[in-house]
Amino acid sequence: MTPHTSPPSGTAIIVGRWQIFHKGHETLLRTALSMAQQVIVVIGSAYRSRNPQNPFTWQERQSMIVSTLSEYDRTRVQFLPVRDYYDDTRWNAAVREGVKQLTAGAPANGITLVGFKKDHTSYYLDNFHPWTWKEVTQDIEIDATALRNVFFEGADPDARLEVMRPYISAPVLAYLQAWARLGVYAERVNEHAAVTVYRKRWAAPFHLTADAIVQANGHVLLVRRGGDIGHGLWALPGGFVDPGERMYTAALRELHEETGLKPLASTMQTAFKCSVVFDHPGRSPRGRIITHACHFDLGNINLPEVKGADDAQEARWIPLKDLASLENQRFDDHAAVLDHFFGLYR
Secondary structure, three states, X not given: OOHHHOXXXXXXXXXXXXXXXXXXXXXXXXXXXXXXXXXXXXXXXXXXXXXXXXXXXXXXXXXXXXXXXXXXXXXXXXXXXXXXXXXXXXXXXXXHHHHHHHOOOOOHHHEEEEEOOOOHHHHHHHOOOOOXXXXXXXXXXXXXXXXXXXXXXXXXXXXXXXXXXXXXOHHHHHHHHHHOOOHHHHHHHHHHHHHHHHHHXXXXXXXXXXXXXXXXXXXXXXXXXXXXXXXXXXXXXXXXXXXXXXXXXXXXXXXXXXXXXXXXXXXXXXXXXXXXXXXXXXXXXXXXXXXXXXXXXXXXXOOOOOOOOOOEEEEEEEEHHHOHHHHHHXXXXXXXXXXXXXXXXX
């Protein structure tokens, strides 16, 4: 788009995770640019830690998208990063509020949502009434998941990029080529391989886990993960439920195994507040993992000594006031789990 072919007024919006930004995504962006003077690109899964499904930060994805734009179009495109809430109502409200701020409260009937419905995961596009809906047909059969698999598998990064060339524009390809020289790329390759092995080994339709949210004196107990999956990320103490084991019992067992913390059973029964099920299908790249999170509040006591053990390299009491700032260092959806109990992202 150039200044000689100015589009009509109004705002067009495209929504996605853009992991990786490919030519199908570009079709959406070009359509939006042709329809409205202002274009807002909503970047989903914006603040979470890197994993095989979300290898790029939202800033890196923004850079990829910007690289495909002319100097003129860059002045027309704005970006709206939105975190995962695993709650459609909250997520929809966050998008609407962000758009309202970027459009200075312009009437909703001047907003057009541009997209294509690839499968059941696109249901969220139906939840933005009264925005106008513009459906776009894909010119090329393309899948971001398949592109990520190519990018993070095999021995030669340059060969992988050559395979991806028909599906990705030259500026994005150049960006990925440079990004593949960074240490973070090697980390993603290792984690991608570990998750692939994991999913083959644990191939059941779903698995059950139990997590412990232990609160004491303005702190929450977290562990720093070892291993290849989520290495170094902060997580809730927890793990898989053994056959014949209750969720509550599993949460206490994992708490002891990973942190060394084992108060009296009566102490934990008194401290127990509630348990909540977290079952979003996309909460973990390892597969369909459903967890019961058990919340315990030990009150204003001196913080017990803890030590990382089992598959946790460290255990630490984290001040509640610091939890929100650690969002991009959390494993899986644990930032959203903690948000549920402590209201971190209101």
